[in-house]
Amino acid sequence: MSSRHHIDDFMRGQIIGKIEEGRKITDVAREFDIAHRVVSRLWKSFKTTGMCSRRHGGGRVRSTTPAEDRYIDLSAKRNRRTTAQQVENQFLAASVKQISRKTVARRLRGGGLYARRPVVCVPLTRQH
Numbered sequence: 001m002s003s004r005h006h007i008d009d010f011m012r013g014q015i016i017g018k019i020e021e022g023r024k025i026t027d028v029a030r031e032f033d034i035a036h037r038v039v040s041r042l043w044k045s046f047k048t049t050g051m052c053s054r055r056h057g058g059g060r061v062r063s064t065t066p067a068e069d070r071y072i073d074l075s076a077k078r079n080r081r082t083t084a085q086q087v088e089n090q091f092l093a094a095s096v097k098q099i100s101r102k103t104v105a106r107r108l109r110g111g112g113l114y115a116r117r118p119v120v121c122v123p124l125t126r127q128h
Helices: 009-021 025-032 036-049 066-078 084-094 101-110
Strands: none
Touching (some): 009 025, 009 036, 025 036, 084 101
16 A cells, blocks of 8 residues: 555546446555545545545634734734733623633734733842
8 A cells, every 4th residue: 555645636536537437446446556445435425525626624713803803903003002911801892702812912923013911020129
């Protein structure tokens, strides 16, 4: 067996064509040096959907839309001194969605801005 990871669209079309000619799945798999299960799954998906292209988009869904990202950028630009936590609270008041401070910081970074973090410092005494 070959160690290919994905079958390109041209090869998929060839495989489907050979099976439609009436050849057995095992013979087609052997000819293309692909596992029988892969060819069988490809044929099954072709029969149900009528297409033989790969499915894309198995990633994580974004929590904010591009319009909401622009709103976060705009609210941070209106007052440069606001922290990411304050921008998050403004966003929550404007919309129903709850997002984290980290998400706000990532969206600002994507827009070319950087989130302010309140500085926690030790109060100075006379011994310092």
